[in-house]
Amino acid sequence: MYNKSPKKVPMPELDPLIRNANFDEVALGYTAEMAIEEARRCLNCKHKPCVAGCPVMVQIPEFIEKVANGEFVEAYEIIKETNSLPAVCGRVCPQERQCESRCVRGIKGESVGIGRLERFVADYYMKNVNKEPDKPHPNGRKVAIIGAGPAGLSCAGDLAKLGYEVVIFEAFHMAGGVLVYGIPEFRLPKEIVKKEIESLKAMGVRIETNMVIGRIFSIDELFAEGYEAIFIGSGAGLPSFMGIEGEALVGVYSANEYLTRVNLMKAYKNNYDTPIRDSNAVAVIGGGNVAMDAARSAKRLGADKVYIVYRRSEDEMPARQEEIHHAKEEGIEFLTLTNPIRIIGNEEKRVTALECVKMQLGEADESGRRRPIQLENTEHLVDVDTVIIAIGTSPNPLIRMTTEGLEVNERGCIVADENTATTREGVFAGGDTVTGAATVILAMGAGKKAAAAIDEYIQNKNKG
Ligand code: FAD
Ligand code: SF4
Ligand code: SF4
Numbered sequence: 001m002y003n004k005s006p007k008k009v010p011m012p013e014l015d016p017l018i019r020n021a022n023f024d025e026v027a028l029g030y031t032a033e034m035a036i037e038e039a040r041r042c043l044n045c046k047h048k049p050c051v052a053g054c055p056v057m058v059q060i061p062e063f064i065e066k067v068a069n070g071e072f073v074e075a076y077e078i079i080k081e082t083n084s085l086p087a088v089c090g091r092v093c094p095q096e097r098q099c100e101s102r103c104v105r106g107i108k109g110e111s112v113g114i115g116r117l118e119r120f121v122a123d124y125y126m127k128n129v130n131k132e133p134d135k136p137h138p139n140g141r142k143v144a145i146i147g148a149g150p151a152g153l154s155c156a157g158d159l160a161k162l163g164y165e166v167v168i169f170e171a172f173h174m175a176g177g178v179l180v181y182g183i184p185e186f187r188l189p190k191e192i193v194k195k196e197i198e199s200l201k202a203m204g205v206r207i208e209t210n211m212v213i214g215r216i217f218s219i220d221e222l223f224a225e226g227y228e229a230i231f232i233g234s235g236a237g238l239p240s241f242m243g244i245e246g247e248a249l250v251g252v253y254s255a256n257e258y259l260t261r262v263n264l265m266k267a268y269k270n271n272y273d274t275p276i277r278d279s280n281a282v283a284v285i286g287g288g289n290v291a292m293d294a295a296r297s298a299k300r301l302g303a304d305k306v307y308i309v310y311r312r313s314e315d316e317m318p319a320r321q322e323e324i325h326h327a328k329e330e331g332i333e334f335l336t337l338t339n340p341i342r343i344i345g346n347e348e349k350r351v352t353a354l355e356c357v358k359m360q361l362g363e364a365d366e367s368g369r370r371r372p373i374q375l376e377n378t379e380h381l382v383d384v385d386t387v388i389i390a391i392g393t394s395p396n397p398l399i400r401m402t403t404e405g406l407e408v409n410e411r412g413c414i415v416a417d418e419n420t421a422t423t424r425e426g427v428f429a430g431g432d433t434v435t436g437a438a439t440v441i442l443a444m445g446a447g448k449k450a451a452a453a454i455d456e457y458i459q460n461k462n463k464g
């Protein structure tokens with residue numbers, strides 16, 4: 001029976017005042033009954049507009065129909081044909097701007113909860129099915145991948161399916177990229193990322209950790225080792241700073257450093273000895289997902305006051321609506337149309353306040369967003385002991401500095417064509433290292449595209 005409700009079946013969540021003191025996952029996921037009820041809202045549209053909104057073209061109506069029939073394993077198999085990390089995407093994809101933004105049910109109500117259903121199916125499969133993925137027949141060819149983030153992992157998965165021997169070289173001691181060092185446990189439990197990675201390993205993908213390419217091996221040395229093509233998926237992990245006075249004070253972090261300490265090095269657990277400052281009042285500068293994650297983590301680490309300081313209005317914030325809503329529920333205060341101009345410290349060089357000015361919005365700039373303009377005589381102090389800067393990142397220059405013939409653009413991103421080929425023969429690139437900071441699913445889409453391009457490149461090379 002078709003479910004006519006204009007609203008999505010609500011997803012149970014932990015109470016805001018309980019969850020803001022722990023790192024447990026906030027959204028609890030659907031039960032089987034809830035998933036079936038939500039799946040019955042789908043109209044199974046013939047022209048599938050939702051699929052065109054998904055960068056990896058998950059066959060949405062087909063998998064949802066299986067969910068509506070209670071055939072969850074079959075639903076999983078459909079999703080897995082095009083998406084190698086469904087439990088991750090179901091949780092962190094900005095669905096409201098992707099698949100769900102095209103859903104016809106969204107015209108007169110809320111779209112079908114595609115992400116919620118994808119998450120349910122992936123979690124169901126992880127809990128209930130213990131089947132090793134098929135190990136493809138080896139084709140005798142080797143490909144190296146730099147970086148074990150979503151781009152590298154999805155490229156590896158597709159190449160392994162084609163029979164390639166795939167080795168991923170990862171700089172950190174753990175695979176997952178931003179999924180493990182950036183996005184916090186309360187949004188994406190690390191156990192889930194680990195399980196998704198285990199299933200890639202079971203297909204034969206080898207992951208070499210603590211391997212910084214550009215230091216331990218260069219790209220030329222990898223070719224000399226017999227790799228026939230190389231994919232660079234090294235992300236955009238280099239934080240940007242504002243260039244204002246006081247950024248070197250004790251108590252100032254980049255969001256990347258702060259979140260890495262919390263997530264990868266488990267600073268929130270008593271039995272880990274990663275140092276992190278006890279903070280009472282924290283200002284997080286920025287308005288994206290990274291800023292929301294840093295602010296919500298600071299709250300959970302015990303800060304009494306946590307502010308988001310953002311120079312435009314809430315309407316222009318790039319963070320997902322859901323994250324802004326969750327942050328507010330957890331007690332994060334939003335200081336919008338506010339721009340920091342100086343970080344102030346005491347004699348011990350520790351942060352004591354953030355000096356800000358008020359802004360107003362002018363005409364739209366080249367990005368289409370209204371330009372913030374400073375208002376005269378509005379200087380004021382916000383008392384804080386910690387400042388976290390979350391205003392963006394760019395690719396680390398190490399690989400381009402150690403690789404001949406690899407062109408980068410003015411933002412330091414590797415230049416690649418629409419098929420992910422770079423200016424260096426045999427070297428392909430995708431994900432944040434090409435686009436600058438973007439999304440998990442776009443990085444995965446690039447990884448998939450690169451796997452197809454690498455396969456074609458190696459086949460052509462060996463023909464001629
Ligand atoms: P990464 O995930 O950055 O992975 C790159 C990997 O390469 C890393 O593991 C790195 O250690 C490794 N590496 C780098 N240099 C080298 C080297 N020289 N040698 C070997 N290995 C190297 N996106 C969403 O869709 N939804 C969200 O909710 C969301 N939230 C986010 C929250 C935070 C805090 C952050 C930081 C990002 C968020 N994003 C989100 C963005 C998303 O995570 C990224 O767009 C995505 O991870 C990019 O994937 P990638 O594989 O290109 O790079
Ligand atoms: Fe939507 Fe992301 Fe799933 Fe694609 S992968 S269907 S964009 S949730
Ligand atoms: Fe179902 Fe919406 Fe896709 Fe139509 S557009 S098939 S209703 S998810």
